[in-house]
Amino acid sequence: MTNDIQEYRGKKVVIRFDAAKCIHSRHCVLGNPKVFIANAPGEWINPDAASPEEIAALLRTCPSGALTYERLDGGEPESAPLVNSVHLRENGPLAFHADMEIQGHGTCYRATLCRCGASKNKPFCDSSHVAVNFVATGEPPTIESETLLDRAGRLTITPNPNGPLQVEGNLEVCSGTGRTLIRTQKTWLCRCGSSQNKPYCDGTHRKIGFTA
Secondary structure, eight states: OOTTEEEEEOSSEEEEEEGGGOOOOOHHHHHOTTTBOTTOSSOOBOGGGSOHHHHHHHHTTOTTSOEEEEESSSOOOOOOOSSOEEEEOTTSOEEEEEEEEETTTEEEEEEEEOOSSOOSSTTBOOSHHHHTTOOOOSOOOOOOOOOOSOOOSEEEEEEOTTSOEEEEEEEEEEOTTSOEEEEEEEEEEOOSSOOTTTTBOOSHHHHHTOOO
């Protein structure tokens, strides 16, 4: 466990918080302010203030995967979603929910990956898109595509050196409002922030000398 990961152990559940991955979506403090205490001077997570089921359901809404949990009561751990998806956050990151392996960073079910090119924690988002005033729609046009025979399974994400995210496996690319944009088994998603065909790579990273 790295120094960035805080652990809060309760009687029935352990909550872990990876500050480096947090994008401050605030689902936690708005969802249960008794468990997640905003602006607390000391420990800000109280795992015993709600049932393990309530905590598990809330933590699964954390898009970045900064919050994870471990059941100590014999309850079911988090499982892979039935449909692998990535949602485009308006002027923000790529929010993946899948049984995924991010090359060089292990496996997980939830992650928000940088698409503005400015994150200091690539491939993960660190909210730098706000500071650089990144602009990218979360509602690009739909591309006609056939329904996938299998909508789940392992998704492999490879951050290409100084290039896009290469994504292989069953995936539905969705708008910020949930509309399916395309169904695919292999795609390249822009992470330099300058593609003219966002969220897809168009080779602009080579023209601008993007480094990651």
